[in-house]
Amino acid sequence: MKARVTVTLKPGVLDPQGKAIEGALRSMSIEGVHAVRQGKIFDIEIDGEDHKRARATLGEACERLLANTLVEDYAIEVAKSP
Amino acid sequence: MKARVTVTLKPGVLDPQGKAIEGALRSMSIEGVHAVRQGKIFDIEIDGEDHKRARATLGEACERLLANTLVEDYAIEVAKSP
Known part of the structure; x- marks a missing residue:
């Protein structure tokens, strides 16, 4: 069975890497x-x-x-295997 | 408008970090x-x-x-803003 776990920073937690990407794109x-x-x-x-x-x-x-649950949220999606 | 870009390794490309996580979980x-x-x-x-x-x-x-398109695939999802 396949699954995908997504780990994202909680809202409000600073993301300097994201900021750097934003600057690079600009x-x-x-x-x-x-x-x-x-x-x-x-x-x-x-x-x-x-x-x-x-x-x-x-x-x-x-x-x-x-995940570091202090600063990160996680989501789990489970898919049936084909 | 919100969007999510997902970047994954192409099939067949070695993923030592994934292997390490697998070992750690075990x-x-x-x-x-x-x-x-x-x-x-x-x-x-x-x-x-x-x-x-x-x-x-x-x-x-x-x-x-x-993405490094030599070894990575990317997917783009665009969602309407609420």
Whole structure:
């Protein structure tokens, strides 16, 4: 079963990397882009077909490793394998 | 207008960071997780309400800055502002 975990900075947390990208785009004459915020995704293959169990496993993985829950939010999407 | 750009490694490109995460999860007794691949997202505010133009701008941003198109794929989602 495939899953995608998305980790983003919580609103209000400063994102200097996003700011740098914004500045870089402007200096490349790519205009109209602002408020860039960077995040991470993890595409994961997970055993079994039990969505609830997969979500629980991934939730634990986020809490303990993938996200810093002080400053980051995470979202889990589980897709059926084809 | 809000947009999200997702940058992922092309299939077949090695992802040592993903491998390390996989190993770390196993060592934390989080089982059943394999084939972890890491990617990046960029949440972007873009001026105007013209979806086609926004996509063109973001496509250029991806080609020139956000993605390394030799080894990475990118996807652009544009959402209407509320």
